[in-house]
Structures are given as C-alpha cells and as structure tokens.
Amino acid sequence: METADRILTLLRREPIVSGEALSATLGISRAAVWKHVEALRAAGYRIESHRSRGYALAAAPDRLLPAEIARHLETERFGRRLECFESIDSTNVYAARLAREDAPEGTLVLAERQTRGRGRLGRSWVSPARVNLYASFVLRPRLAPADAPQLALAAAVAVARTLAPFAATVPVAIKWPNDCLLDGKKVAGILTEMDAEVDRIRSVVLGIGVNLNAPARAFPPELRTTATSVLLATGTRVDRPRFAAALCATLEAVYDRVVRDGFGAIASEWESYSCLTGREVTVDCSGRRSTGTVRGIDPVGRLVLDGANGEERIMAGDVSIVNGYRRKL
Amino acid sequence: METADRILTLLRREPIVSGEALSATLGISRAAVWKHVEALRAAGYRIESHRSRGYALAAAPDRLLPAEIARHLETERFGRRLECFESIDSTNVYAARLAREDAPEGTLVLAERQTRGRGRLGRSWVSPARVNLYASFVLRPRLAPADAPQLALAAAVAVARTLAPFAATVPVAIKWPNDCLLDGKKVAGILTEMDAEVDRIRSVVLGIGVNLNAPARAFPPELRTTATSVLLATGTRVDRPRFAAALCATLEAVYDRVVRDGFGAIASEWESYSCLTGREVTVDCSGRRSTGTVRGIDPVGRLVLDGANGEERIMAGDVSIVNGYRRKL
Numbered sequence: 001m002e003t004a005d006r007i008l009t010l011l012r013r014e015p016i017v018s019g020e021a022l023s024a025t026l027g028i029s030r031a032a033v034w035k036h037v038e039a040l041r042a043a044g045y046r047i048e049s050h051r052s053r054g055y056a057l058a059a060a061p062d063r064l065l066p067a068e069i070a071r072h073l074e075t076e077r078f079g080r081r082l083e084c085f086e087s088i089d090s091t092n093v094y095a096a097r098l099a100r101e102d103a104p105e106g107t108l109v110l111a112e113r114q115t116r117g118r119g120r121l122g123r124s125w126v127s128p129a130r131v132n133l134y135a136s137f138v139l140r141p142r143l144a145p146a147d148a149p150q151l152a153l154a155a156a157v158a159v160a161r162t163l164a165p166f167a168a169t170v171p172v173a174i175k176w177p178n179d180c181l182l183d184g185k186k187v188a189g190i191l192t193e194m195d196a197e198v199d200r201i202r203s204v205v206l207g208i209g210v211n212l213n214a215p216a217r218a219f220p221p222e223l224r225t226t227a228t229s230v231l232l233a234t235g236t237r238v239d240r241p242r243f244a245a246a247l248c249a250t251l252e253a254v255y256d257r258v259v260r261d262g263f264g265a266i267a268s269e270w271e272s273y274s275c276l277t278g279r280e281v282t283v284d285c286s287g288r289r290s291t292g293t294v295r296g297i298d299p300v301g302r303l304v305l306d307g308a309n310g311e312e313r314i315m316a317g318d319v320s321i322v323n324g325y326r327r328k329l
Numbered sequence: 330m331e332t333a334d335r336i337l338t339l340l341r342r343e344p345i346v347s348g349e350a351l352s353a354t355l356g357i358s359r360a361a362v363w364k365h366v367e368a369l370r371a372a373g374y375r376i377e378s379h380r381s382r383g384y385a386l387a388a389a390p391d392r393l394l395p396a397e398i399a400r401h402l403e404t405e406r407f408g409r410r411l412e413c414f415e416s417i418d419s420t421n422v423y424a425a426r427l428a429r430e431d432a433p434e435g436t437l438v439l440a441e442r443q444t445r446g447r448g449r450l451g452r453s454w455v456s457p458a459r460v461n462l463y464a465s466f467v468l469r470p471r472l473a474p475a476d477a478p479q480l481a482l483a484a485a486v487a488v489a490r491t492l493a494p495f496a497a498t499v500p501v502a503i504k505w506p507n508d509c510l511l512d513g514k515k516v517a518g519i520l521t522e523m524d525a526e527v528d529r530i531r532s533v534v535l536g537i538g539v540n541l542n543a544p545a546r547a548f549p550p551e552l553r554t555t556a557t558s559v560l561l562a563t564g565t566r567v568d569r570p571r572f573a574a575a576l577c578a579t580l581e582a583v584y585d586r587v588v589r590d591g592f593g594a595i596a597s598e599w600e601s602y603s604c605l606t607g608r609e610v611t612v613d614c615s616g617r618r619s620t621g622t623v624r625g626i627d628p629v630g631r632l633v634l635d636g637a638n639g640e641e642r643i644m645a646g647d648v649s650i651v652n653g654y655r656r657k658l
Binding site: 142151193198 | 449471473474475477480481522523525526527528615644645
C-alpha cells in the first residue's frame with residue numbers, strides 16, 4: 001500500500017489522529033506526513049487540521065480513485081486489476097487492448113468521462129464527466145461465441161441487482177436483452193464485444209455504462225425523455241466508488257454462475273426484472289420484424305414470443321412495445 | 330497503372346518489343362525506358378535485351394507482387410485492395426488492424442514469410458519464406474457470431490476448389506472442420522477470427538495458409554509426417570501469384586453464396602471433399618469427447634455422428650480417426 005493510502009486507512013479508523021502518531025506508525029517524518037496530507041487534499045480529500053490534536057478525514061472526494069474502490073472491494077478477481085482514467089476515448093477500446101495483451105480476467109477499466117463512449121449497434125454512449133460510471137471488464141469465458149449473448153443478459157442481471165439497493169425507492173427493470181430502466185427510462189446500457197475464433201472466445205470486453213448522479217442537463221435534449229440517472233429517478237446521490245465495488249462483486253458472482261451452469265441458472269432472476277413479460281411487442285432483427293406477446297426468456301437467453309404463427313424464439317434484436325406508452329415500460 | 334507495370338503489359342503482348350516502341354507508346358525517353366527495365370530486373374523480372382531488336386520478358390519472379398497477382402484477378406472485391414509484405418509477424422494480426430480501421434470487405438494481406446504465423450487454438454503456423462501462401466482477408470458478413478463457423482467451412486471449400494486444378498494428380502480432402510489435406514497430410518489451414526458484439530459480427534479476418542512449393546526441409550522434423558505441400562505431394566511447382574488470384578475468385582464466389590443462402594447451399598460440395606464420412610472418429614470438444622461414425626455435415630456446419638447414444642451434432646472440436654492410420658486420412 002502506498003503511504004498516502006496508509007494515511008487514509010489510519011484516518012478512517014479514528015475521528016482524529018495526531019501527526020505524531022501518523023509519523024510514528026508510518027516511520028516517516030512529521031514533514032513527510034504533512035506533504036502526503038497536502039497531496040491527498042490536492043486529490044480531493046477533505047482533511048481537517050485540528051491544532052495540536054491532529055488530522056481528521058472529513059470527506060473523500062466524489063471520484064473513482066483506485067484506493068476508494070479498493071476499500072469496498074470484496075471480490076476475488078473482478079476489479080482487482082484496475083485502471084482509472086480521468087478521460088479516455090472509450091473504456092471498451094482500452095480494455096480490448098488490455099485483453100489482447102493478456103490482462104487477467106476481471107481486469108477493470110474505469111473513466112470519469114469518455115470522449116467517444118460507445119453503445120450497441122455502433123451507437124454512441126453519452127458520457128458526461130464525474131457523475132456516472134463507465135466501466136469495462138475483461139472476461140475470458142470458456143464458451144463458444146454462440147453462447148456470448150448469455151453473458152450480456154447475465155451482466156444486465158448483475159447491474160439490476162447492484163442498482164436495486166442504490167435506487168431503493170424505484171423498481172429496477174430490464175428491457176430485453178440488456179437495458180436497465182428506472183421509471184421506464186434507460187439508466188444503464190451494456191456493450192459486450194468479443195475477440196474470438198469461430199468456435200472459441202478468446203476474450204470478451206463487457207462495457208457497462210450506468211447513469212448515477214447525472215443531472216438532466218447532462219443529457220442532450222433528445223435523450224431527456226428516454227434516459228435517466230439514479231439521482232434523477234430517486235433524488236438520492238450514489239457513492240460512486242461504493243457502487244463500482246458493489247458492481248464488481250455482483251458481476252463476479254453472476255458471471256461465474258452463468259459460465260458454470262449456463263444462463264438458465266439465473267433466468268428466473270432475469271425474468272423477475274423483465275418489463276416485457278405479458279406485453280405485446282415488435283422485435284426488429286436486422287430488418288426482419290416479429291410481433292407477439294412476450295412469454296418470457298428461455299434457458300439460452302432467447303426471448304419467447306407468442307406470435308401469429310405460434311411460438312417464436314428470438315436471439316437478438318431491438319424491442320419496442322406495441323401501443324406502449326414509453327414511460328410505463 | 331505505373332510505368333513499370335505498363336512496360337510489363339507491353340512486354341507480355343509480344344515476344345520482343347523495341348526500346349523505341351516502348352518509348353513512343355509510353356511517351357518517355359529511351360533512357361527512362363532503360364531505367365524502368367533495370368528496376369524491373371532488380372525486382373526479379375528476367376528481361377532479356379536483344380541487340381537492336383529490343384526487350385523480351387523471359388520470366389516473372391516467383392514473388393507475390395501486387396502487379397503479378399492483379400493481372401490474374403477476376404474478382405469484384407476480393408484482393409482488389411491488396412497489401413503484400415516481404416516479412417510480417419502475422420498477416421491475420423495486420424488484417425485485424427485494417428479491419429478495425431474500416432478496410433473494405435475483400436481486403437487482402439499477403440506475406441512472403443511470417444515470423445509469428447498463427448493457427449487455430451493458439452497454435453503456430455510454420456511460415457517459411459517465398460514458397461507458400463499466407464493470406465488474410467477482411468470480411469464483413471451480416472451474420473450473427475453463432476453463424477461464423479459456416480464461414481470457416483466455406484473457406485475450406487474455397488481452398489479445396491482452388492487447390493484441385495493445381496494438384497490435379499492427387500485428390501484434395503477436407504478434414505472437418507477446415508483442414509485441407511493432400512495424401513492425408515495437411516496442406517492448408519484456416520484461422521477465422523472475429524471482432525463482434527454478442528449479436529452481430531463487425532468483421533472477420535479469414536487467415537489462410539497454403540503450403541505450395543515448400544520442400545520437406547522447410548518443415549520442422551516433427552511436422553514432416555503430418556504436413557505436406559503441393560510440390561511435395563504432386564511434384565509440380567505452383568505459380569503462386571496465379572494461385573493467389575484463383576483463391577480470391579473462388580473465395581469471393583463461395584463466401585457470397587454462403588452469406589446469402591447459408592452453408593447448406595454448399596454443404597454437398599463440402600461433403601464431396603470430406604475424408605471423414607463413414608469413418609469412426611473421436612471428437613475432442615474442450616475436454617468432452619464424443620465417439621461415433623461420421624454421417625456427414627448438417628446445413629449449419631455441424632458434424633453429424635452416429636454414436637452409442639444415438640445421433641450427435643457437433644459444432645466444434647478436434648477430430649481423430651479411431652484405429653486410423655494417419656496417412657490414410
């Protein structure tokens with residue numbers, strides 16, 4: 001642990017810690033203690049000096065600092081290797097590079113802001129600075145490419161499960177395949193990219209964008225009716241480092257389960273979040289359209305529709321609700 | 330067309346062309362003609378000077394020069410954008426970079442030698458200099474990742490169809506999924522890599538290595554019983570630029586067919602090359618083994634086995650023949 005991190009750990013243990021005690025515990029001079037405290041203040045920590053009594057940690061910065069995330073982390077692999085950027089083009093692009101360079105499974109790339117954040121189907125992901133979570137995980141599942149959609153569905157369950165306690169007043173919903181909604185508006189999106197041979201995945205980069213504390217003005221006008229954040233939906237700010245660590249933990253658990261037992265093992269949890277079951281929908285699958293009533297999801301993650309021509313199972317596509325009022329989704 | 334290429338074209342039309350005629354046709358000085366002829370000779374063209382009568386093209390170099398390939402090329406897209414390297418780490422790695430940079434479908438990367446040639450499942454591909462073909466094509470099929478194995482099988486058909494006239498005295502065989510054999514020994518391998526979202530392929534890099542004129546000593550000793558070249562199997566040298574152009578043409582035709590109509594459209598041609606039909610085999614699929622008699626291939630490219638527990642359909646794996654004598658494959 002670096003000296004600055006050790007100072008934080010000591011300050012968190014007691015309301016006030018004397019400079020003398022810090023100096024003695026860390027085996028550095030009082031002047032060195034002071035220099036580290038100044039550096040922490042520069043990084044955004046509010047550390048009060050109480051004359052003759054010592055230092056008190058009043059507040060940690062609202063920043064995705066590795067040390068802030070690490071102290072909440074309860075995982076074995078996910079987030080254990082962590083790179084945090086103030087600004088990056090795309091966390092997925094960077095994580096894909098790490099994946100090609102043999103980064104271990106669970107490697108996490110975070111950024112306070114993305115200049116070219118990406119979404120599914122070549123869309124962009126609006127990524128304002130210092131309010132949300134833009135996370136990309138390197139995964140190395142022993143699966144065939146055909147099974148990869150199950151990972152994207154699993155990730156949606158992990159995001160929903162992570163969001164639930166942070167957005168306790170509003171139910172979290174999943175819109176097939178893997179959008180997460182609050183109040184019928186999109187709060188999180190998932191972009192799953194893979195590097196594969198035809199019969200084996202070499203690596204997957206799982207990109208997760210979650211709108212946490214974004215104010216309405218952070219979204220471009222055209223998105224304001226369809227996008228939201230936890231803060232907008234619930235009125236409550238999210239402790240972002242704590243959220244990042246919680247996401248690592250749920251994702252590790254859900255991912256390990258699905259890789260071991262298949263998506264079927266968590267399909268009922270996925271369905272418990274689904275906002276489509278029983279609704280009449282149209283699914284657009286690269287030009288081909290299917291319409292029907294959603295029955296549920298099958299063990300490999302296909303949406304099961306009761307259509308005009310009987311049951312249909314759909315692997316991929318864009319869903320819209322027939323006669324639906326978008327906010328009621 | 331560059332002046333040197335135009336000179337080659339003119340020299341190919343007639344047995345001898347005078348320097349004066351070249352100079353007049355191209356609108357350059359006699360001295361300039363001479364300089365270009367010297368440059369062509371330096372590139373490996375054998376151009377004879379017949380005093381007072383002119384120049385005669387005696388032989389083109391046995392090199393994968395763009396101009397040599399282009400003059401045989403009869404495709405619409407495949408090989409139309411072409412990069413040829415004297416030496417490269419891996420044509421697939423370079424083509425993957427071009428694919429990420431929006432190279433058009435059909436872009437072809439060739440190299441006379443690979444220093445880190447790669448095969449399936451993380452294996453290496455032995456890539457001696459100036460005797461074989463190491464080719465990587467950029468593809469942009471509108472397919473789901475689950476359909477990608479069909480492309481690898483299609484590529485095997487294209488390679489087999491291309492090889493047939495060049496190795497006329499020895500039947501070409503395909504060993505599922507996509508190894509090509511002559512005399513029961515491997516003559517070509519295919520490595521299909523993709524960059525994909527879970528439900529849509531962004532690009533595929535199709536790597537094709539074909540042993541054409543490699544002598545036995547070009548293979549490491551441990552491969553000499555299992556690998557061969559067209560030269561070793563038939564005693565006939567292959568015109569490599571002509572082979573490269575022929576491969577572009579068959580691949581374009583087969584690929585377009587499969588993307589439009591699915592692998593089923595060429596499954597019977599694939600089966601006509603298959604060396605496994607009717608044989609008892611064991612398929613190792615990441616640790617899980619299946620044994621049975623090969624019935625054939627199904628319309629999505631799965632190997633159909635009659636096993637102890639009835640019919641099995643296998644998407645991916647490594648096949649070995651039970652009680653088989655490897656050379657008889």
